[in-house]
Amino acid sequence: MIPAQTSTPPPPCWRLSRTRALCPLPIQPRAHPSQDSLSFHQMTLIVCLECPPMGLETLKIDDFQLHASTMRRYGLGAHRGRLNIQAGLYEDDFYDGGWCAGRNDPLQWFEVDARRLTKFTGVITQGRSSLWSSDWVTSYRVLFSNDSHTWVMLRNGSKELIFPGNKEKEIPVLNLFTQPVVARYIRVNPRSWYNSGSICMRVEVLGCPMPDPNNYYRRRNEVTTTDNLDFKHHSYKEMRQLMKVVNEFCPNITRIYNIGKSYNGQKLYAVEISDNPGEHELGEPEFRYMAGSHGNEVLGRELLLLLMQFMCQEYLSGNPRIRHLVDETRIHLLPSVNPDGYDKAFEVGSELGGWSLGRWSQDGLDIHHNFPDLNTILWEAEARKWVPRKIFNHHVPIPEWYQSKNATVAVETRALIAWMEKIPFVLGGNLQGGELVVTFPYDRSRLVGVTRQVTPTPDDHVFRWLAFSYASTHRLMTDASRRVCHTEDFAKEDGTINGASWHTAPGSMNDFSYLHTNCFELSMYVGCDKFPHESELPEEWENNRESLLVFMEQVHRGIKGVVRDFQGRGIANAIISVEGISHDIRTAADGDYWRLLNPGEYRVTVRAEGYNPSSKVCEVGYEIGATHCNFVISRTNMSRIKEIMEKFGKQPINMPNRRLQMRPI
Template sequence: MSVFSVFRTTMAVLGLHMVLLLSGSSVLISAADVDFDAASNAILSPFSGTTVKTTSDPTTSFTTRVNKTTTRPPAITKHLTEKDEEEEGPPEFECPPLGLESLRVKDNQLKASSYKRRGLGPHRGRLNIQSGIEDGDIYDGAWCAQYRDKNQWLEVDARRLTRFTGIILQGRSSIWSWDVVHTYKVQFSNDSVVWKPCMNGTKEAVFEGNQDTETPVLALFNVSTVARFIRINPQTWYQNGTQGDICLRAEVLGCPLPDPNNNYAWLTEPTESRDKLDFRHHNYMEMRKLMKLVHEECPDITRIYSIGKSYKGLKLYVMEISDNPGKHELGEPEFRYVAGMHGNEVLGRELVLNLMQYMCQEYKRENQRIVHLIKETRIHLLPSMNPDGYEIAYKKGSELAGWALGRFSYEGIDMNHNFADLNSVMWTAIELETDRSKLINHYFPIPEMYTSEEAFVASETRAVINWMQNIPFVLSANLHGGELVVTYPYDMTRDWAPREHTPTPDESFFRWLATAYASTNQVMSNPDRRPCHNKDFLRYNNIINGADWHNVPGSMNDFSYLHTNCFEVTVELSCDKFPHASELPTEWENNRESLLVYMEQVHRGIKGVIRDKDTEAGIADAIIKVEDIDHHIRSVADGDYWRLLNPGEYTVTVTAEGYLPSTRTCQVMYDYYPTICDFRLTKIPARKQKEVLPKGKLTKDLQLRLRQLRLRKLRVTTKAINQRRAAAAAKQVKKSVSGCPRWLCQNITPGRLFTGRLFAGTQLSCLDFAEPVVS
């Protein structure tokens, strides 16, 4: 049983206590945790089973609730232990968050007694809001009062009567300042004029705040109170001489009450989805059950398979949706969604699970859009690439996981920096080679150092690479959270600059892809929305070149583009990495159309089959070149290919080993179907092959054999590493290193590749992870 369960049980036994506050002749009594009985105009207390009468404060119109037989324990700040989390999972709050973190609470609902400057105004006092690199701009990481006294406050207007049950507090997000509130008081009001304090018996309650800047600290009120406004009033804070401001980030827990006269109902009530889906957070076991249920409901169009295991042995499950599951059909493109690369960015996971359910239901209802998509596309959905990290965040819950807990793999690896850096390989070759005709621009091989056992590559990353190599994906999206923007390759800057626009040869089509998602997303496309954290992506139409945002070496997007035929973008789905379950229906409505429209883009451009003119057999590994675009693709095993292109006219040339080149013009239309451009190649006469084949060049068969050998080596080393890690994990006792949890810091042998960097030391400490965390 968790501490939260113990706390709730204690309250149920002890019941409610009465707080009397005299204001002239009026009396305010704080509300208890109760339910309304509409028939009797009374309140039924779930704690005591007694009927509790309601009264009203004539001055402030507070609803009051009294239980005359029992009392409740004093206000307490609650903390979870690991044992509690393992037994009970995430905490369940009586009331959901109002939505400061998710931006459901608007800027004009937040007020403060004072603030230092615009960038530290009350609108910045939101849980988990992130500051920019530089302090002093308009995107600082907290509300900070101008003055240092006990009269400062942050006020939240719920815009309707709300039963407030608790507050979650954080310190200031900054790499330059250390500002936290240690203790605080809380007041309530219905008119923002007359305020009543939260009481602890006969004294005003004082709640514990933060000891560090990032850990969210929960305080539950011993008696819930019905009001419209709530204030957080800091009492003590970190001070070091002249340093130390009153700064905080917060979330408020509260249940909105029915109010037919509320003019703000359309703004404060969450959107209900018309789709009957399982809107809740699913841990590993629940995710498996849900996928199984979808498969049982639609066995003819679904298949569940695993692409590998996490470090802790959790399988990476994929749901395939196709009219012929388990088989690649000639001419049918392969599409994938990958979610949960960062375990604490959970919205993508839930959206992918919702998408499985939705497509199954709509297919059975004969929704022609969904039927066509399933019949013409082989769809692969990976809801959780980092299940170990997710389980860590899940046990803390949506409000208490913070900004980074669960982001990394169990080994402490950021998987979005863990793929082979093929960008550097490409740019180095360009700098050294004077004859550009000899340069390759696609299918870059994985460096030997990356495939060795000594390479510090996550087992999850290796599994996804094998998956990419085994299935001829055409289009993909990597679902993240913490912002509202779609980014496209390259993600890595050429000269390792912190940020610099670094386009691919397919820049225009990547912008098309990013726009297809962003323009159909209900939140991104809203011109009146506010920025999430420290960058206003509305100025970029909610799309941006990844490297122009921040440098990400070893990203999955870049690897997919340079090593396979697949184009991939990253979708940052929401400001809140871990939204509360009550917000999932709204998030599904925001993203449903975007998810479908983006999948449909796999049918844009040209496709066809490259055959031998004499035998009609498909030709694998033929190179498809589009004039004026310096990035080629290759045909797959049966000779079919897909080249994503914007509408327009293109000159396309196909070459293959042992065949004469073939060129034709292909016209791409604006419709959601590709232009068919088949090629039939003529073999080079045997006596001329020696003249045509350049000296020292490998034949096609030998090239394919070498690629197969490299893939086999990667699989063998992955298996050996997994076996060694499993054996070590079975013997190792749980411990902490340098004050950090084992999943974050561990011993690293010299020279191992770690999230894109080489550490020369033999041991990492928490300080090695002190750099800003970005997606």
């Protein structure tokens, strides 16, 4: 078993850094900690907080627990007053960006019913999420009740305690109470608001439920895990240390390597898990998970760190499922594609970074959408009937301008491209946050100027199955009764969606992977909260654990084989075509290949330069386990003539021209 990394015991308080982060810190607390007690640890200011967020942002607090004095309309009701909730492009629907009171006066309030006695310790507020409006509360009072009829105001001695609110609509502001207050209900009563705006808020409440074994409601909503893993947010140094611990416990099946460096020079570390780490084994497919291309979408990063711990533990304990997966697959886990962005988000913490701090690379680029737009190149070639004469329907080349030093390309993106080209990946998933859905290519619509359009790939049925394999085994994605994260009800579509039909995005990682390599890549949005408090990590692990494993197992669906010549030598770069699917793949350096397909019969053709094509029918069953479909192909006559002539130092003769020269005049 891999022990949790605790050089010192974790304290019963939550870190609030110099820039107000909320996450555990391994320090020894004072004997009588309070919100005013300070301690220094590696130049970080510590304020002891007794309680984590209650879960307005993560949806642990249900809609029926939120109430308000008035509302402007349903789309701005109390149920929308959740920290970091996002509005859609059109803000006159049911999914607006916060709670807005029906009137602008000091009698308005926003209320949370904790459903049990709770020790409240603080409140976090934001303004309304909106592209068109500027609404936020600049000061407020806090009141408490046990019956929702009699209310007690929080005071400083005999004076009303007025808390400072927001100065703009996006940056969260935390206010801690001088002393914790035990109650069931808490109200926020706005006292002033932005002059040119209205009373609008998004809220999170800090609170600890009081012990109550008879509270059925609480027991029903608790999700626990039995896995002994390191459930915490890891800094860059801690992430590297954790990888080292995993490698030390499982040296025979793990390897740590890096694919390059970030803009700030931090290495992009990956962990390989395989029964023969460091080597590509003939016939064994390569799989990858990556996370953190948006540095503030932290849940995916922690899930991959948990996954590598879990697989090491289970392999050592003899779990047959994990042993089979490790022995038959070469797995690569890259948990932090954008460590520079993560550092920014981590510095302010899980609740106080807003929606976008740390999203971009250090030089301001969105790594996930920083890849060359190969879709346009392929579609224009198809329109001009250049496929396959000038451009193939696969392995579309990167344009020269993109490879120049002056191109606006993140160093992290270049490192990812080199990694993708070096290893013959078959299937991959990139973990993102802020939603509960799996998206699949294409991510760009064919029509210019169209923001949403279903744009399927030739492998649409395969992609839909792959997406559903993750979504259907996630605890929440396909739950039709769950609340939407922000504006889209993806549960109606079984928790999956074509990327371009959600929002078109040129140059996506998924489209590039499909068009430039053999790898089918999907995006998993693994939670509504991009940066959940670490007290939520055990539950998020339970939500995603089975999905992470099931999706990896899909790399063994379809056909696989080796393309050889009559001397038994593997043929690299041979083209594998499936009749009826206008997207081909190529063999790896040793001649092996893997072609993801759904169950059915397929006519498969192999072509290679200098060889005669060969075709056969291959059948894919319903059980996991790719069907073997090997090929032995012969050289063409001209290829054989060239080989003989070159061996003896002569050029092959062009026979038709030779006959013309010998013809009598």
